[in-house]
Amino acid sequence: MREIVQIKEGALYGPAFDSWPAPGLLLDTQLVIVDATASYLRAVGRARDDLVGHYVFDVFPDRAGHGEASPLEVSMRTALETGLPDRLPLLSYPVEEAGTSVQRWWSVVNIPLPGVDGRPVGLLNAVEDLTEMMAEQESSRLARAVAEDLRRQSERLSSDLLARHQDLQQVRRAEARTARRLAALAEVSLALAGAETVEALTDVVIAGLGALGADGGAVGVLDETGTHLRLSMTDSLGMDARRVFSMIPMGVELPATVAARTGEPLLLGDRVIGSAFSPDMAEVYATAGREAWAAFPLQVEDRLLGSMTVGWDAPQDFAVGDVELLTAFAAQCAQALDRLLQRQAERSAATVSRAMSEALQRSLLTPPVQPDHLQIAVRYVPAVHDVQVGGDWYDAFLVSDGSMQLVVGDVSGHGQEAAAAMGQVRNVLRGIAHTMVEPPAAVLSQLDLAMEHLAVDTLVTAVLAKVEQTEAEAAAGMRTLRWSNAGHPPPVLIHPDATAELLERPVDRLLGVDPDSPRRDHTASLAPGSTVLLYTDGLVERRGVPLEEGFEWLRSAAQALAARDLPLEQLCDELLAQLGGEADDDIAILAIRAHPEDRPRPPEAGPSVLPDDLTTG
Numbered sequence: 001m002r003e004i005v006q007i008k009e010g011a012l013y014g015p016a017f018d019s020w021p022a023p024g025l026l027l028d029t030q031l032v033i034v035d036a037t038a039s040y041l042r043a044v045g046r047a048r049d050d051l052v053g054h055y056v057f058d059v060f061p062d063r064a065g066h067g068e069a070s071p072l073e074v075s076m077r078t079a080l081e082t083g084l085p086d087r088l089p090l091l092s093y094p095v096e097e098a099g100t101s102v103q104r105w106w107s108v109v110n111i112p113l114p115g116v117d118g119r120p121v122g123l124l125n126a127v128e129d130l131t132e133m134m135a136e137q138e139s140s141r142l143a144r145a146v147a148e149d150l151r152r153q154s155e156r157l158s159s160d161l162l163a164r165h166q167d168l169q170q171v172r173r174a175e176a177r178t179a180r181r182l183a184a185l186a187e188v189s190l191a192l193a194g195a196e197t198v199e200a201l202t203d204v205v206i207a208g209l210g211a212l213g214a215d216g217g218a219v220g221v222l223d224e225t226g227t228h229l230r231l232s233m234t235d236s237l238g239m240d241a242r243r244v245f246s247m248i249p250m251g252v253e254l255p256a257t258v259a260a261r262t263g264e265p266l267l268l269g270d271r272v273i274g275s276a277f278s279p280d281m282a283e284v285y286a287t288a289g290r291e292a293w294a295a296f297p298l299q300v301e302d303r304l305l306g307s308m309t310v311g312w313d314a315p316q317d318f319a320v321g322d323v324e325l326l327t328a329f330a331a332q333c334a335q336a337l338d339r340l341l342q343r344q345a346e347r348s349a350a351t352v353s354r355a356m357s358e359a360l361q362r363s364l365l366t367p368p369v370q371p372d373h374l375q376i377a378v379r380y381v382p383a384v385h386d387v388q389v390g391g392d393w394y395d396a397f398l399v400s401d402g403s404m405q406l407v408v409g410d411v412s413g414h415g416q417e418a419a420a421a422m423g424q425v426r427n428v429l430r431g432i433a434h435t436m437v438e439p440p441a442a443v444l445s446q447l448d449l450a451m452e453h454l455a456v457d458t459l460v461t462a463v464l465a466k467v468e469q470t471e472a473e474a475a476a477g478m479r480t481l482r483w484s485n486a487g488h489p490p491p492v493l494i495h496p497d498a499t500a501e502l503l504e505r506p507v508d509r510l511l512g513v514d515p516d517s518p519r520r521d522h523t524a525s526l527a528p529g530s531t532v533l534l535y536t537d538g539l540v541e542r543r544g545v546p547l548e549e550g551f552e553w554l555r556s557a558a559q560a561l562a563a564r565d566l567p568l569e570q571l572c573d574e575l576l577a578q579l580g581g582e583a584d585d586d587i588a589i590l591a592i593r594a595h596p597e598d599r600p601r602p603p604e605a606g607p608s609v610l611p612d613d614l615t616t617g
Contacts, residue, residue, distance in 0.1 A: 017035065017037070017124070020037060021037075021039060022037070022039060022127075022128060023037055023039045023040035023043045023044075023126070023127045023128065023129070024036070024037050024040055024124055024125060024126045024127065025040060025051070025056070025124070025125040025127075026122065026123075026124060026125075027056060027122060027123045027124075027125060028121075028122050028123075029080055029120065029121065029122060029123070030055070031055060031056045031057070031073075031076060031123070032053065032054065032056070033052050033053065033054055033055075033056055033059065034052065035052060036048055036051050040127065043129050044095050045095055045096060045097060046059075056076075057070075057073065071088055071089075071091065072088065072091060072108065075087075075088050075108065075110050076110045076123055076125065078110075079110040079111065079120070079123060080112055080120050080123060082112075083112050083114065083118075083119070083120055084112065085109055085110065085111045085112070086109070086110045087108070087110075088107075088108040088109075088110075090105050090106070090107060090130060090134065091105070091106045091107075092104070092105055092106075093106055103131075104129055104131045105129070105131045105133075105134040106127050106128065106129060106130060107127065107128040107130050107151075108125065108126070108127050109125075109126045110123055110124070110125055110126075111123070111126060196340070197340065201219070201333070201336055201337060201340055202232035204336075205217070205219050205308065205333050213312075213322075214310045214311060214312060215236060215290060215311055215312050215313045216233070216234045216236040216237045216288070216310075216311045217233070217234055217237075217308065217309055217311055218231045218233040218234070218237070218245075218256060218308075218309045219232050219298075219306065219307075219308055219309075219333070220232075220248075220256045220260055220298075220306040220307045220308075221298075221305065221306040221341075222260060222305060222306050223247075226250070227249065227250055228247050228248065228249055229247070229248050229250060229256055229257055229260055229306060230246070230247055230306075231245050231246055231247070231248065231256060231309075233245070233246075237287075237288040237289075237290075237311070238287060238288060238289075240287040240288075241284070241287040241288035244283060244287055245284075245287075252280050253277070253279075253280050254278065254280050254281070254284065255268060255293050255294065255307075255309055256295050256307045256309045257307070258295065259296055259297045259308075259309075260295075260298070260304055260306050260307035261304075262297070263297045263299055263304055264297065265294065265295065265296045265297070265323070265326075265327065266293075266295045267294045267318050267323070268281075268292060268293045268294065269292050269316050269317060270291055270292055270315035270316075271285060271291055271315075274293060288311065289311075289313075290311035290312060290313060291312060291313060291314055291315050291316075292312040292314070292315050292316040293309065293310070293311050293312075294309070294310045294316070294318065294323075294326065295307050295309045295310070296308045296310075296326060296327055296329075296330035297330070297334075298330060298333055298334040298337055300334050300335060300338040303338075305334060305337050305338060305341065306337070308329075308330045308333055310326065366395075367609070368394075368395075368396035368397075368590070369396055369397060369404075369610055370605075370606065370608050370609035370610075371398065371404055371608060371610065372608045373595045373596070373597045373601060374404060374467065374592060374593070374594060374595070375568050375593045375595060375601075375605040375606070376396050376406075376590065376591070376592050377568045377569050377571075377572050377590075377591045377592075377593075378394050378396070378588075378589065378590050379572050379573075379576060379587070379588070379589040380392065380586070380589075381538075381576060381586065382586050383538065383585050383586050383587075390410065390411070390413070390414050390418055390538075390585065390586040391409075391410055391411025391412065391413060391414075391418035391419060391421060391422040391458075391460075392408075392409070392410050392411075392422075392536040392538065392586040392587065392588040393407075393408070393409055393410075393411075393588060394407065394408045394409075394588045394589070394590040395407045395408075395426055395429070395430065395590075396590060396592075397430060397433070398610070399433055399434050399437055400434065400437055401437050403437075403466050403467060403468055404466070404467040404592075405433050405464070405465070405466055406464070406465040406466070406467070406532075406534060406590055406592060407426075407462060407463065407464045407534075407590075408462065408463055408488070408534035408535060408536060408588055408589075409422075409425065409426075409460055409461060409462030409463070409488070409536075410460070410461050410488070410536045410537065410588075411458055411459075411460050412458055412459040412460070418458075421456060421458045424454070425447070425456065425458075425460055425511075428450050428451070428454070428456075429443070429447050429462075429464070432446045432447055433464075439466065439482055439521045440464040440465060440466055440482060440483055440484035440521055441484040441508075441520055441521045442519075443464060443484075444464055444484050444486055444508075444511065444519050445515070445519050447511060448486075448511045448512070448514075448515040448517070449515040451511060451512055451515070452512075452515050456512070457512075458512055459510050459511070459512045459513065460486070460510060460511040460512055461486055461487040461488040461511070461537075462486045462488055463483055463485050463486070463488045463489075463490075463491060463534050464483060464484055464486075465481055465482065465491070465532070465534065466481075466482045466483070467479055467480070467481060467526070467592070467594075468480045468481075468482055474597070477527075477528050477596060477597055477598060478525055478526065478528075479526040479594055480523055480524070480525060480526065481493075481523065481524045481525075481526050482522070482523050483521070483522055483523075484508065484520060484521050484522070485505065485507045485508060485522070486507075486508050486509065486510055486511050486519070487507055487508070487509060487510035487511075488507070488536075488537075489535060489536070489537055489539075489551070490502045490503050490504045490505070490507075490551070491503045491532055491533060491534050492532070492533040492535075492558050493524055493531075493532055494530065494531040494532075494533070494558055494559070494562045495529075495530060496527050496528065496529035496530055498559060498562040498563040498565075499559060500555050500556075500558040500559035500562060501555065502551055502554075502555055503524060505520075505522040506520060506522075508520060526594045527594070528594055528595060528596040528597070529593075529594065529595070529596070530593070530594050531568065531571070531591060531593045531594075532591065532592050532593075533554075533558060533589065533590075533591050534589070534590040534591070534592075535554075535587070535588065535589045535590070536585075536587060536588045536589075537585065538584065538585035538586050538587035538588075539554060539575075539579075539587045539589065540553065540554050541584060541585060542584060543584055554575075557575060557578055558571075558575065561574050561575060567605075568591055568593045568604075568605070569604075571591070572589055575589075576589075593605070
C-alpha cells in the first residue's frame with residue numbers, strides 16, 4: 001500500500017485515476033483499497049472512508065462459498081501475477097439500496113499497474129453497472145448491441161489507460177532525471193559551504209557544472225575596480241581560451257560580462273544565435289568551441305559579484321526546468337562567493353590591524369635594565385590563533401632609591417585599543433613609581449586612582465614587584481622580593497636547590513574597578529641563585545583545561561628546567577618550547593635571577609646594563 005500511495009501522491013497514477021469518469025477501485029498488491037472514484041462510490045452506495053484502507057473482500061464479502069476463491073478474486077490475482085489485464089464475464093453482485101439487497105450485473109476488468117521495475121505495484125478494478133442493459137438484453141437484440149458497445153467501450157477504456165500509463169512513464173523518466181540533477185546540486189551545495197578560497201570554490205563549481213550535464217564553464221569575479229572580470233575556467237575549454245579570457249573588460253559583449261553587468265541570465269542555444277548576439281563571440285567559438293552557452297549572474301541581494309558561464313557541446317533548447325536548476329545553482333555559488341570575499345576582506349583588515357597593534361606593543365616592550373648581580377630576561381609571544389594582539393606587557397626599571405621595579409600586566413581587550421591603553425597604564429605606572437618610591441601596594445593604589453582621573457576605561461591585571469636589600473641582607477648576600485598582586489597569576493619562585501613554588505598569596509582586586517579597594521604587599525626572601533618568574537595568563541591557560549592544572553604544569557616545568565642548571569635566557573626559551581607553539585593567548589614573561597654579590601657577574605648573564613646605557617645605546 002505504501003508504494004501505491006507514494007505513486008499516487010507523487011502524481012504518477014493519480015492524475016489519470018482522479019480524472020477517470022468510470023467507476024473504479026485502486027488497490028495495492030494485497031488487495032487493500034487505496035482509493036475509489038466518485039462514480040464508483042455512487043454506484044455501490046458507499047462512502048470513501050468505508051472503503052479506503054480495507055481488504056476488498058472484507059468490504060465486499062466473497063460469494064463463492066466452501067472456502068473457494070471467487071471469480072473476482074481469481075481475476076485480481078491473475079492480473080497481478082501475469083502483469084496483464086484480466087476481464088471477467090458479467091458478474092452478478094448485489095448492493096444495498098434503502099436497506100434492501102438489490103441484484104446488480106457488473107462488467108469487471110482488473111488492470112495491473114506496473115512500477116519502476118515493471119512488476120505490478122497495484123491494481124485498477126474497473127467496473128461498469130450493466131444491470132439495465134442485462135434486463136433489456138433478455139428481451140431484445142438492442143440489448144445485445146448495447147452489450148457489445150459496452151464491451152468495446154471497455155476495451156477503449158483499457159487502451160486509454162495503457163496510453164496514459166505510457167505518458168506517465170515518460171513523465172516519470174523526466175522526473176527521475178530532474179531528481180538526479182537536484183541530488184547533484186545538493187551535493188555540490190554542501191561542497192560549496194566548505195570552500196575556503198575563491199580557487200577552491202571555482203573547483204567545486206566546475207565539478208557541479210559537469211554534474212548538471214554541462215561540458216565546461218567558468219566562474220567570473222569582478223575585480224576591485226569593477227571594470228574587469230577575472231575568469232577561472234575548466235581545463236576542457238582549452239589553454240587558448242584560458243589565455244585569452246582570463247581577464248576581460250566589462251565592456252565587451254560576452255555572456256559572462258553581460259550577465260555580470262545586467263544581473264540577468266543570458267541564453268545562447270546554438271552557434272547561429274551566439275554569432276548573431278555579438279561579434280565578440282567569434283573568438284569564443286574559435287578558442288573554446290562549444291555550441292551552446294549560458295551565463296548567470298552571481299548576485300547577493302543587490303550586489304553583483306560576477307557571473308557563472310556554462311557551455312555545451314550540443315545545441316540546447318533550455319527547458320524551463322533546466323534553466324531554473326542552473327539559476328538555483330548560481331544562487332548557491334553567489335552565497336559561497338560572497339562569504340569568501342567578505343572573509344578575505346576581513347582577514348586583510350585584521351592583518352593590517354594586527355601589524356599596527358603589534359608594532360605599537362613591541363615599541364613599548366623595551367629592553368630591560370641589567371643591574372650588577374641581578375639578571376633579567378624577557379619574552380613576548382603573540383597568540384597563534386588570535387588575529388589581534390592583546391594588552392600584555394612587561395617592564396623593569398630602577399627608581400631613585402636604587403631598587404629594581406618589576407611589572408607584568410595584562411590590559412583587557414585586543415587590538416589597537418588594548419595596545420594604546422597598555423601604553424598609557426605602563427607610562428603612568430613608571431611615573432608614579434619614580435615619584436612615590438613606595439611599596440608596590442601603594443604604587444598600585446595610586447595607579448588605580450590615576451586611571452580613574454585620566455578616564456582610562458579598561459580593566460588591568462598586574463603584579464608589581466620590588467627587589468629590596470637592607471644592609472644586613474647585603475652582608476648576608478640576601479635580598480627581599482616585595483610584591484602586590486592585582487588580580488594576576490601568582491609569581492613562581494625557583495630556589496637555589498631547584499625546587500619551585502607558586503607564590504600564592506591573597507590576590508587583590510583588578511585595576512580599573514574600585515580605586516578605594518585596599519591592597520596588600522607580600523614578601524619572599526631571595527637567596528643567591530634564586531629565580532623569579534612573572535608572566536601573563538597566556539602561559540598557563542588552555543582551552544578545556546582547569547587553570548589549576550596550568551599552574552601546576554608551570555611549577556613542575558620550571559622545577560625540571562632549573563634542575564638542569566640552565567642559564568636564565570635558555571630557561572625561558574625551553575619553557576616556551578614546551579608549549580609547542582600552541583598558545584591560545586599572548587604571553588609575556590619577565591624572569592629575574594639573583595646572582596651572588598661576592599663574585600663577578602657570570603658570563604652567561606651578559607654585561608650589566610643600566611638606564612644610561614639603554615638611552616645612549
